[in-house]
Amino acid sequence: MSGGLSTRMGGKNKAFLRIGGETILDRLYKTFQGLFDEVLLVTNDPLEYLSWDLTIVTDLFPIRSSLTGIHAGLFHASAPHGFITACDTPFLKRELITTLLEELEPKWDVVMPVTQEGNQPLCAIYSKRCIKPIERQLQNEDPKILKFFPKVKVKEIPEARLRSADPHLISFFNINTPDDLAASEKMLSAKQPPRIVPENA
16 A cells, blocks of 8 residues: 655655665565565555556545545455555565465455554455445445455464564564664665554554
8 A cells, every 4th residue: 555645754755766776666665576576565655666667556536545545445456355564664575474474364354464563454454344334334335454354354463473474573664764764774785673553553
């Protein structure tokens, strides 16, 4: 998903921020290659991404929120489940995604990592069965992601299981400010684990 206003980054598109000489979108795209048959980019600025070899889709609801992006991704996806992540997570590890996929069974509507810092709904797997409850919530103009969870079947993946694939949980580090961007460059060069801040759910 690439739909935020990036106000704390001065309006810069976070997908195109460079870390270690690569854009975050480049890094994510490489992580997804060979792992998924279909990669969708949810954005309300599709013209910025025309050079990319992926399917570009836009929000169906006028509410600007992460939940709206999740809905659009699921609505347009071909598969019954989709892995959802944001465009500002430069260190997302393929091994962590694989761990979530291993935990997926047809009965689960959401497979969500949970760390000591909280829920991680923007690095999770969602079923198309989530579409209707999300739509009802968006029609009520309630963008809180976790609010629809009681209406679906959720499997929470504990931190111990996550650390087996991502020891320092760097997959959940996201870029919100120029300080975060500077810290990410230092972490890349020094290979230091970041401080994890959960996304607003």
